[in-house]
Amino acid sequence: MIEFRHSKSQAFYDYWCNLPRVGILPDKSSFKPEEIPSLLSTMLVYELISSDFIRIRLIGSTVEERFGGSRTGTNYLDMVEEHRKPSASAALWSQVEKPCGMHVLLEQELMSGRIAYIEAVGLPISNTEGGHPLILFQNNEISRDRDDLLLENWDQFDDKEDRLLKCIRVSERRFFDLGAGIPDFRD
Incomplete structure (x- = not known):
């Protein structure tokens, strides 16, 4: 099993594991964001419409705030470098084609030049209402040093522009088994 580096990543995984199941996955109707208020500020939900x-x-x-404002309803792939879009899409689709978890270590370069190290955990949920597949993600800033976690401290930047995302790089991606195995996908 994955050893999470941030306590919110572990809390997110524990919450997901305790949701009622439809097969091996919890259903969208059982996901209640209001039950996990401490995790909401660093959460994303992706709906996979097409590749x-x-x-x-x-x-x-x-x-x-890091992504530069409201992105609800927009295409996540618009924030991915052009040459990485097919791979980023394929990684997410791999999670729903063979339901599995994803653990990713990211480097997010901010406009200030600062590098934010992020632990991202993605877990699929079923959508029995007939909609598109969904993946819940929890993104937490961590220290580059495995033993030293960072606190979110945006106040150190005077200019809001300095806090904005410039680009995202995947340092490490691992899939983990939720009961259906793991995909063959490789970056």
């Missing part, structure tokens, strides 16, 4: 459109259904305030 070139991944809709952001929900975005927490901390993530929204």
Whole structure:
């Protein structure tokens, strides 16, 4: 099993594991954001519409600020470098085609030049209402040093522009088994 580096990542995984199941996955109707208020500011929900459109259904305030404002309803792939779009899409689709978890370590370069190290955990949920597949994500800033976690401290930047995301790089991606195995996908 994955050893999460941030306590919110573990809390998110524990919440997901305790949701009622339809097969191996919890159903969208059982996901109640109001039950996990401490996790909402760093949460995202992606709706997989097509290989070139991944809709952001929900975005927490901390993530929204880093992404430069409201992104609800927009295409997540618009924030991915052109050459990485097919791979980013395929990674997310892999999670729903063979339901599995995803653990990703990211480097997010901000406009200030600062690098934010992010632990992202993605978990699919079923959508028995007949809609598109959904993936819940929890994104938490961590220290580059495995043993030293960071606190979100946006006040250190005077200019809001300095806090905005410039680009995202995947440092490490691992899928983990939720009962259906893991996909063959490789970056």
